[in-house]
Amino acid sequence: MNINAKQNAKLNSYRATEKHIEDNAVIISSTPAFQTAFNKLKAKIAAILDTAQQKSGALTGVAADKKTAKQNLCKLAATVAGAIYAYASANRNETLQQSMNLPVTTLMRMRDEAVAPLCQMIHDRAETDLENLKDYGIKPAHLTDLQTAIADYFAKSINPRSAISSRKTVNATLNTLFREADEILKNQMDKLIELFREANPDFVNTYFATRIIVDPPTRARRPENITSETDHKLK
Numbered sequence: 001m002n003i004n005a006k007q008n009a010k011l012n013s014y015r016a017t018e019k020h021i022e023d024n025a026v027i028i029s030s031t032p033a034f035q036t037a038f039n040k041l042k043a044k045i046a047a048i049l050d051t052a053q054q055k056s057g058a059l060t061g062v063a064a065d066k067k068t069a070k071q072n073l074c075k076l077a078a079t080v081a082g083a084i085y086a087y088a089s090a091n092r093n094e095t096l097q098q099s100m101n102l103p104v105t106t107l108m109r110m111r112d113e114a115v116a117p118l119c120q121m122i123h124d125r126a127e128t129d130l131e132n133l134k135d136y137g138i139k140p141a142h143l144t145d146l147q148t149a150i151a152d153y154f155a156k157s158i159n160p161r162s163a164i165s166s167r168k169t170v171n172a173t174l175n176t177l178f179r180e181a182d183e184i185l186k187n188q189m190d191k192l193i194e195l196f197r198e199a200n201p202d203f204v205n206t207y208f209a210t211r212i213i214v215d216p217p218t219r220a221r222r223p224e225n226i227t228s229e230t231d232h233k234l235k
Helices: 005-023 032-090 094-099 104-109 112-128 130-136 140-196 201-210
Strands: none
Touching: 005 032, 005 140, 005 201, 032 094, 032 104, 032 112, 032 130, 032 140, 104 112, 112 130, 112 140, 140 201
């Protein structure tokens, strides 16, 4: 899960509060307003977990796809470049020969933004000399596959930028969800919980204990705006 340390501390508190109330569902069943607020909190917690998972996967998948596309492109391009290299060597064209000295390892080490243009150059040169390269094993299908791989890599190389943009949107969504969860707790549940104190003081005291947010690494603070008879116990 990919959330920051402060958010993780809050989420741990939310989930502890959720478990405590679910373990004592009979107590709150007599107050529909509290039950409704609690159900809203549970929905926010579920949404936070789901959104955090989306954030975690936003770049992982596209990075793997991009790497695979680059490997495929470099293998195809190196094969064609090798044939052109051999052709140039046989015809004593040293300039062409040196420009095609592009094994897979060299192509893979190149900057991402430079790979597709270079592979396109290899493709275009092979297309120009295709008749001569037939004897070196290069067929039209090789160039078709190479052009397809260039387009595929180019498309996937753009994806990480889209993923970064997506993560910004996810971050904004997470901030909103945490704010809404805080509002449910502070403005509704923290107030209504006092209805249960007389009959179930331990339940109420434990509720406020779960509401303590432990900031990383060890410092603890009271949740903001809690006002109850047990405040002194939370300090």
